[in-house]
Amino acid sequence: MPPALQNPVTLWLLLTAALVGLVYAFMREDLRWRAILYGSVLLACGVAVWPPFERNGVPGKIHLGLDLRGGIHLVLQVVLEDALNATTDDAVNTTRDQAARKGIQVASVSRTSPTAFSVDGIEPARVKDMRDVLRDFFRTGWEVREAGEGRLTAQMTELYERQLKEQTVQEAIRTLERRVNALGVAEPVIAATGNRGDQILVQLPGVTDIDQAKRIISRTAQLSLKLVETSAASRETLLSGTGGRVPDNMEVVPGSGSTPGEPVYYLLRREGLITGRDLKSARVGVDESNRPQINFSLNATATDKFSRETARNINRQLAIVLDDNVISAPVIQSRLGADNRITGRFSTQEADELAKVLKAGALPATLKYQQQLTVGPSLGRDSIHSGVVASVAGLSFVVIFMVVYYKLSGVNAVVALTANLLILMAVLAYSGANLTLPGIAGVILTMGVGVDTNVLVFERIREELHHGKTVHAAITNGFDRVLTTIIDTHATAIIAALFLFTFGTGPIKGFAVTLVIGLVANVFASFFVSKFLFEWVLGKGHVEQLSI
Amino acid sequence: MEIIKNPHFDFLGKARYFIALSALFILGGLALMLTHGLAYGVEFSGGTQLILHFQSLPAVDQIRAAIDRTSPGAVIQSYGEPSQNRVLVRVAQEAPESDLDAPARAIREELARSYGQNPVLESSSEIVGPIVGAELRQKAVYLTVLGLLAQLIYIAARFRGGAWGVAAAIAGLHDILISLGFLTLFQYEITLNVIAALLTLVGYSVNDTVVVFDRVRENLAKRRKEPLPSILNDSMNQTLTRTLISNGTTLLAVVGLYLFGGPVLRGFSFTMVIGVLVGTYSTVFIAVPFVNWWYGRQATGAKAARAA
Numbered sequence: 126m127p128p129a130l131q132n133p134v135t136l137w138l139l140l141t142a143a144l145v146g147l148v149y150a151f152m153r154e155d156l157r158w159r160a161i162l163y164g165s166v167l168l169a170c171g172v173a174v175w176p177p178f179e180r181n182g183v184p185g186k187i188h189l190g191l192d193l194r195g196g197i198h199l200v201l202q203v204v205l206e207d208a209l210n211a212t213t214d215d216a217v218n219t220t221r222d223q224a225a226r227k228g229i230q231v232a233s234v235s236r237t238s239p240t241a242f243s244v245d246g247i248e249p250a251r252v253k254d255m256r257d258v259l260r261d262f263f264r265t266g267w268e269v270r271e272a273g274e275g276r277l278t279a280q281m282t283e284l285y286e287r288q289l290k291e292q293t294v295q296e297a298i299r300t301l302e303r304r305v306n307a308l309g310v311a312e313p314v315i316a317a318t319g320n321r322g323d324q325i326l327v328q329l330p331g332v333t334d335i336d337q338a339k340r341i342i343s344r345t346a347q348l349s350l351k352l353v354e355t356s357a358a359s360r361e362t363l364l365s366g367t368g369g370r371v372p373d374n375m376e377v378v379p380g381s382g383s384t385p386g387e388p389v390y391y392l393l394r395r396e397g398l399i400t401g402r403d404l405k406s407a408r409v410g411v412d413e414s415n416r417p418q419i420n421f422s423l424n425a426t427a428t429d430k431f432s433r434e435t436a437r438n439i440n441r442q443l444a445i446v447l448d449d450n451v452i453s454a455p456v457i458q459s460r461l462g463a464d465n466r467i468t469g470r471f472s473t474q475e476a477d478e479l480a481k482v483l484k485a486g487a488l489p490a491t492l493k494y495q496q497q498l499t500v501g502p503s504l505g506r507d508s509i510h511s512g513v514v515a516s517v518a519g520l521s522f523v524v525i526f527m528v529v530y531y532k533l534s535g536v537n538a539v540v541a542l543t544a545n546l547l548i549l550m551a552v553l554a555y556s557g558a559n560l561t562l563p564g565i566a567g568v569i570l571t572m573g574v575g576v577d578t579n580v581l582v583f584e585r586i587r588e589e590l591h592h593g594k595t596v597h598a599a600i601t602n603g604f605d606r607v608l609t610t611i612i613d614t615h616a617t618a619i620i621a622a623l624f625l626f627t628f629g630t631g632p633i634k635g636f637a638v639t640l641v642i643g644l645v646a647n648v649f650a651s652f653f654v655s656k657f658l659f660e661w662v663l664g665k666g667h668v669e670q671l672s673i
Numbered sequence: 674m675e676i677i678k679n680p681h682f683d684f685l686g687k688a689r690y691f692i693a694l695s696a697l698f699i700l701g702g703l704a705l706m707l708t709h710g711l712a713y714g715v716e717f718s719g720g721t722q723l724i725l726h727f728q729s730l731p732a733v734d735q736i737r738a739a740i741d742r743t744s745p746g747a748v749i750q751s752y753g754e755p756s757q758n759r760v761l762v763r764v765a766q767e768a769p770e771s772d773l774d775a776p777a778r779a780i781r782e783e784l785a786r787s788y789g790q791n792p793v794l795e796s797s798s799e800i801v802g803p804i805v806g807a808e809l810r811q812k813a814v815y816l817t818v819l820g821l822l823a824q825l826i827y828i829a830a831r832f833r834g835g836a837w838g839v840a841a842a843i844a845g846l847h848d849i850l851i852s853l854g855f856l857t858l859f860q861y862e863i864t865l866n867v868i869a870a871l872l873t874l875v876g877y878s879v880n881d882t883v884v885v886f887d888r889v890r891e892n893l894a895k896r897r898k899e900p901l902p903s904i905l906n907d908s909m910n911q912t913l914t915r916t917l918i919s920n921g922t923t924l925l926a927v928v929g930l931y932l933f934g935g936p937v938l939r940g941f942s943f944t945m946v947i948g949v950l951v952g953t954y955s956t957v958f959i960a961v962p963f964v965n966w967w968y969g970r971q972a973t974g975a976k977a978a979r980a981a
Contacts, residue, residue: 192937200805320808335798339774494773495802496716501795503726507757511935518933519926526922562937563869566945569930570873573923574880577915580922581884584915587675610887613831614880617824617841621876624820625869633869640873 159657166649167544170551177550186554188312189330190561190635193509195502196330197338200495203323207490208293209239209286216263216279217242218395221373223258231255240281247275290323296489298325303485304341305329324495335499337478343492345448346482348404349397350431351378353442353454356391363390378444380451381470391444391451398434398443403427405463407483409476412468417476419467421483428463436460445469447479512565519569523576531583533672534659538579541655545575548646549639558642561635571643574618578651581607583673596668604656611652615644676917680910684957685902685965691958695847702854709857714864714940715763715799717813719806721776722763724752725784726795731760739787743779753936773800813868820872821845824879832886840963841882844955845875852947859943866941874948881920881952882960888912889964901968905961920953 146162178185191198213236220234220242232246247255256277259269266285272278281289294317305313305327314328332338357363360377364370371377376395379388407421423431435443435457444454445467452469471479523542527535549571553560586603594602622644625637663671715722725731737749744764752759764776777798784793821842829838849871861867888908896904927949931942 202804320812495805497773497798497800499796499798501724501726501797503795504724504759504797507753508935508937511933511938515930515933515938518929522925522929523922530918563866563941566930566934566938566941569926570923570945573919573926576922577919580915580919588911606891610884613883613887617827617879617883618876620823620827621820621872621879624816624823625872633865636869636873
């Protein structure tokens, strides 16, 4: 949309002025007023639409859809359970901490479903204290219940669950927007879609490397730096020191060791020193031996915490965990500051993509691909070609027919059709709506309806002439009588098109947009402009014969 | 120039034969749909569709031999003009949610391996997971039904009688059923574009019906003494030239779209060609006879229609 129209006040003023002008001009019988009005509308449309398509590097005003210019269309599903699990896990950890802090003995705290957790084996004397602690901490969003001997359960409320889901989708959309910006795509579309609202539509016009796009879009990119307790070549040996079970505040994460292909398991502190949220920036760099690495800097609060913790843990290993995988686990040599680096076995491209996703932030949940559409640029070009050939063929036929059948009045119809097409294109260019291949079909169909309007009027005029009316009376009656029919036919067609627009997706929407705009433009062009032309050409004088 | 001078056809008198013909078409179409099933395009059925652009003229047989190794039962056909070197490959096999690309990648790799002399320059793909497909199918049906219902209500309100709205809606439904029958007969797939065409043809059919109804309304007001059937017949005759010219030009435009619009729009334009023909037909032989039958059941005929 042009910048002037993004200001709602300007837009409103312009629309009001246009409306007032229209109403005023329609009320006047005066031909001169109408000439000025219609002329300026069409002139404005011409300016808005020129040049319509890209030529010699000058971008066209009409935005082409994915099917015409090539690109990628993806539908992703947000795995909302991830976000619910994470929230419930947080609550479980808080509960554990609080129980320890208040000195309440509990056997276990565990998540029982994505939206519920339970505290078991609470010492009988302290059940009430534990309940108060829970009620205090989870005052909103959770329902805490006593469920038998020494057992408390907490269930997420439906309202909170719904809010969480909405937040998750919104956050995922914002993250994707940042990532797509990093890819440098012009005019991307990123929006919630689907019946349940848990799907995201991503359209990247002009992008052809689908693999890269998908890597950047769907990588969860959860980064955290965690202290290493021990590491071993297998899970069993790793846990032999702790009696085969993972301690409450620890976790086991796999990673690649010093020799490729041999996995290493790390026992890590569950709480990270820093996470992806603490990053201020991330970019690609090279290390001393020219291998790619990722440089990142931390924000101020995280820097304080990080330098305090690293100072306290010198000579221990710090694992860099990305999406549940240890990338590397360097030994802390000294107190670390705001600027740090991640080294690993990256290719330059991997490092570059990783820096982009780290900078854009992590996704709140896993994304699954549901639908993927790629259109190669040459297929798009051929489609434009066919679309244009078909339109030109259809239009030339209509033009020839109208002029042969209705003679001079037919010329009038051709002018009206051209005006209709011009307005339709101008609105498309102005509103930034995409012209798709079904959209071109919509244009052709609009032309069909436009011809129909003209034919209705002309046939009516002929009928009136047969009944012995004068030329002026026949024209006036013809237009007047047909107006109700035109209103009814257009209203029903617009109702159908609005349904398509509101509920349809992708190509159907593009088709509906052109149809609605075309129908409205048609009333203006084939009725009002056409009527004006008749009156203007015939003038005020007495006319015996009408060329129809 | 005039196409027909003062036409006086007895459309209503012949209506019963055409209604029988319509019933035959609809039943035949339904039988065809039930036995063969509707061929859903990849966006509805789920699966993978690739449009591969080869460097030189592709040998479909060799491609089929190569692809059969990884994905047996794939549909392989040349796409668009032969000179464009394009081949369409469709695999019905469900793309796994964890790796939607897997079937497409397998095909591309197999082609590079055993048909390497003619490399793929560009590949366009459409990969649809099962959930999206089912949702879209459901939505398409809702769209059609709700769209028709909204038009029915508008017409009923404008003509002050439910019969008019119902007549237009029945005609629209009739057109959809017949078009679906033809789509099945000629083995076109139901794609999103075809759904758009079906919804448009409903709009077009209703549009055509409304033009005649408007004339009927005008004549009912003017000629208060005449019986309803003769008014209906006259109204259709009076609008006949318009019907022929308007629908004729639109028909030629969509035929042009069918011939020159390229392979992406073929299903769409085929549906529109059928739709324009059937939409015109259904006004004269379905919608108007329905109105006649409805008000004819009431003893007062035209009076009831006028009161409406």
